[in-house]
Amino acid sequence: MRMTTLMLSMGLLLLWSPYVQAQPGAMNQLYQLKNARTRSISPENFTGEKGKGGMATLEEGSAARAARELGQGWKVNPYVRIEPGTVFTMGEIDGAGVINHIWMTPVGNYRLMILRFYWDGEKTPSVEVPVGDFFAAGWGLGKEPRIASLAVCVNPRSGFNSYWQMPFRKGCRVTMENMGEKTASLYYQIDYSLEAVSRKTPYFHAQFRRVNPLPEKEVYTIVDGIRGRGQYVGTYLAHGANSEGWWGEGEIKFYLDGDDKFPTICGTGEEDYFCGSYGYNDRRENGRLVHDSFTSPYTGFYQVAHEGAQGRFGQYRWHITDPIRFEKDLRVTIQSLGWQSEGRYLPLQDDLASVAYWYQREPHAPFPVLPAKEALVIKD
Numbered sequence: 371m372r373m374t375t376l377m378l379s380m381g382l383l384l385l386w387s388p389y390v391q392a393q394p395g396a397m398n399q400l401y402q403l404k405n406a407r408t409r410s411i412s413p414e415n416f417t418g419e420k421g422k423g424g425m426a427t428l429e430e431g432s433a434a435r436a437a438r439e440l441g442q443g444w445k446v447n448p449y450v451r452i453e454p455g456t457v458f459t460m461g462e463i464d465g466a467g468v469i470n471h472i473w474m475t476p477v478g479n480y481r482l483m484i485l486r487f488y489w490d491g492e493k494t495p496s497v498e499v500p501v502g503d504f505f506a507a508g509w510g511l512g513k514e515p516r517i518a519s520l521a522v523c524v525n526p527r528s529g530f531n532s533y534w535q536m537p538f539r540k541g542c543r544v545t546m547e548n549m550g551e552k553t554a555s556l557y558y559q560i561d562y563s564l565e566a567v568s569r570k571t572p573y574f575h576a577q578f579r580r581v582n583p584l585p586e587k588e589v590y591t592i593v594d595g596i597r598g599r600g601q602y603v604g605t606y607l608a609h610g611a612n613s614e615g616w617w618g619e620g621e622i623k624f625y626l627d628g629d630d631k632f633p634t635i636c637g638t639g640e641e642d643y644f645c646g647s648y649g650y651n652d653r654r655e656n657g658r659l660v661h662d663s664f665t666s667p668y669t670g671f672y673q674v675a676h677e678g679a680q681g682r683f684g685q686y687r688w689h690i691t692d693p694i695r696f697e698k699d700l701r702v703t704i705q706s707l708g709w710q711s712e713g714r715y716l717p718l719q720d721d722l723a724s725v726a727y728w729y730q731r732e733p734h735a736p737f738p739v740l741p742a743k744e745a746l747v748i749k750d
Contacts, residue, residue, distance in 0.1 A: 600730025
């Protein structure tokens with residue numbers, strides 16, 4: 371009887387485990403064989419071809435000096451250098467498949483290293499985001515958070531991981547542009563499968579925006595101009611508070627399928643949308659406003675250590691179990707609000723930078739031009 375009760379309890383625990391529930395097509399079907407071929411692109415195999423990994427020689431390898439006594443096959447070319455003002459093609463894949471995981475650790479100015487993805491020969495990218503912000507770590511080298519979510523993980527020190535599924539039918543191209551003035555280095559690996567992809571399958575998209583400072587009484591736009599059918603799956607917001615006090619009262623709004631003045635979905639506050647409450651337990655310590663950071667499968671918040679007066683924060687919200695579906699168009703905005711005297715809201719002029727993540731069928735509407743170099747960088 372006790373064994374039966376124990377087994378039943380273990381079964382219920384597995385059934386209700388958030389991790390198992392969140393992956394209906396992954397962990398609970400991992401034992402099933404699939405008509406797919408596994409491949410991986412890295413500096414040790416730029417093409418991902420079968421049997422072509424680890425072939426770099428001492429004459430061409432980025433780590434040739436370290437491997438000089440060992441030779442070919444001994445970590446001769448684990449990273450690449452990207453010169454200032456150049457675009458490096460991280461990988462090109464021909465045919466149909468799915469990118470399942472990306473790992474990288476970039477060394478450079480994260481806001482000036484621009485990650486782009488092109489699906490099926492398109493001329494304009496479906497993903498165009500500074501590398502740190504794409505991995506929900508937008509505040510720069512040395513200020514990386516710890517994130518343990520289903521879609522993105524950031525592991526010590528700067529181990530960036532993406533688990534977003536990215537299908538393509540004819541091929542894909544992934545690039546990194548170094549807009550900085552110094553040579554950047556990049557260790558990376560793109561894990562993918564070559565397999566059939568249905569014609570009805572939508573494509574992964576991600577778009578970056580930044581405004582600093584937000585004009586007085588204006589609403590910040592996370593994304594606008596999405597046209598077609600798809601589903602919105604995530605938001606990352608880097609919030610820099612340009613004034614003292616609490617900064618997270620603003621409402622997020624989703625305008626779906628022709629919504630005009632008023633949205634279909636209206637949140638109740640910034641920290642509410644990112645699934646926290648009451649200012650993330652905000653309080654004064656040694657004269658500074660501090661909060662409690664957290665990371666979970668779908669949501670997270672962190673505070674960045676900073677010597678200046680500006681508070682710097684990162685927040686992510688993945689709509690994995692609750693995607694926001696749209697048939698014709700989508701616009702997403704968020705207010706920047708604090709408090710002033712007599713319990714009144716105070717419109718803020720903060721530094722807001724965001725990434726919107728969604729799936730849709732192609733073609734996608736043109737993205738807005740990235741902010742100029744001077745408007746991208748973070749100033750201490």
